[in-house]
Amino acid sequence: MQIGTKNLEGIFDEFKKVAPRSALQTDQDVYSIPERAGEGTYQRTCLRSGMEISWFDANFRDAISLDVDVQYPHLEIAYTWEGQGSWEQSGDSRNYALTAGTSSLLYIRDDKVHAELSPRERMLHMEIRMDMRCLNMQLPELSRLLERRFFCRQTAGAPQIRLIAEQMKQCPYSGSLRKLYLEGKTFELLAIHLDDAGIERQPTVSKLTAGDIRCLYEAKEILSRRWRQPPGLLELARLSGLNDYKLKLGFKELFGTTVFGYVRGMRMNEARKILEQGRVGVNEAAILVGYHNFSHFAALFRKTYGYNPSEVRKVAGIDPGQAERSENPYSVMNNPFPGREERRLHE
Structure with missing residues (x-):
């Protein structure tokens, strides 16, 4: 599946909207994955202009390959509850895994990624996606990250991250209070990831094969x-x-x-x-x-x-x-x- 994205909307071009927005959830859309791929849903919640949360719950019939061309400054925090997969930056031999209990802080600008998702098992995954052109965040740690074309740091088994992700999944509010709650948790996750990432250090070349x-x-x-x-x-x-x-x-x-x-x-x-x-x-x-x-x-x-x-x-x-x-x-x-x-x- 080939996807080109110039903004947060682009990723959904291959998905079909299946549930209209309700009176209480005016910020939420639900899409189905393409029938040829399997069955499941992609739930999208807009928190503010340039910031949204996507919840992915699906089972694939066969292994799925995704090639995504990201043509804007994209910041993402991801967390996986269930499922297996992997992805890599175009032209880079390093492989990143999608596995249960693993969270990623990703920044990519004008670059491509290739992803592989495993078949015949449930994929339950959350992504907080941000278009940095729309957000005015004056953070030195974030500014240093945005100077790069690509950055990824994965964290496995962190109890604080898992707790926040579960709180977001089980958000007890609706309407505007839901957006407020989820946005607060988003910034909490971002702070944890930025603190852990050590972005102030000069990037080093990994010696791991x-x-x-x-x-x-x-x-x-x-x-x-x-x-x-x-x-x-x-x-x-x-x-x-x-x-x-x-x-x-x-x-x-x-x-x-x-x-x-x-x-x-x-x-x-x-x-x-x-x-x-x-x-x-x-x-x-x-x-x-x-x-x-x-x-x-x-x-x-x-x-x-x-x-x-x-x-x-x-x-x-x-x-x-x-x-x-x-x-x-x-x-x-x-x-x-x-x-x-x-x-x-x-x-």
Whole structure:
């Protein structure tokens, strides 16, 4: 599929609008993907001139190839919940993956990208898209980024990013309040990405080969499956086909976090979800995700989210009366971490 875009509208030329705007959601359009490709929808919400959010939920019959010619200064924040795929800048051998739990900060101007989306599995993906000609953002970090023709930094397993993305997906408001809420979350995500990107540094040429990158993604997938009992660094290096030195440095370069930080992020995210259900206390939740030092768990949780684990339901706006401890699916009797706590991975 070939797509040329001179503005935010261009990407939708290949899609058919299937739902008219409602009285409450005057800023929202819903499109269907081309029938020849599969089935699913592309939901588009305009926040202001030059800024919008797209929600992509689809299943493809066959592998999909997209060639997109971006002919304007385009800034994007993306987050993937489900699905697999990859993309690359035209003329660049470096490959970027679309995988669950990975977020990207992308800037592209007058350049092309090629994307491949995997078939026969659900793709659930969010993109915050900005036309920088329409936005007047006076930020030094952003100004340095806009001087480039292309920039991409991916972050994997960051609990703060996942939380904000989920809050946006489950926005409790409608109408103008919905736009206000989503725009605020957009700027929150942008601040996190710009702070993490280190754009003030001079761009460096990556020494990672295409083979190294494939091995690093394999290491991330292993950790995603085995975060409850993760392999040590040496074992992870062996399983992924790298030496431990390249694993440590390459993982940080590619995903914006250390191996240990990725596992910790998975644990913090699981702890937050458990506590939101209100069926176990803080100490039980800590044990279930691998922490037996409760004060250490509380400190890490507070550092990650900015509030105490005991305040999860309050922050999430959940009525404490909704907790159903009698139907508790969690139990320390089923604890997958008997007597062990973060002893195999080190930063």
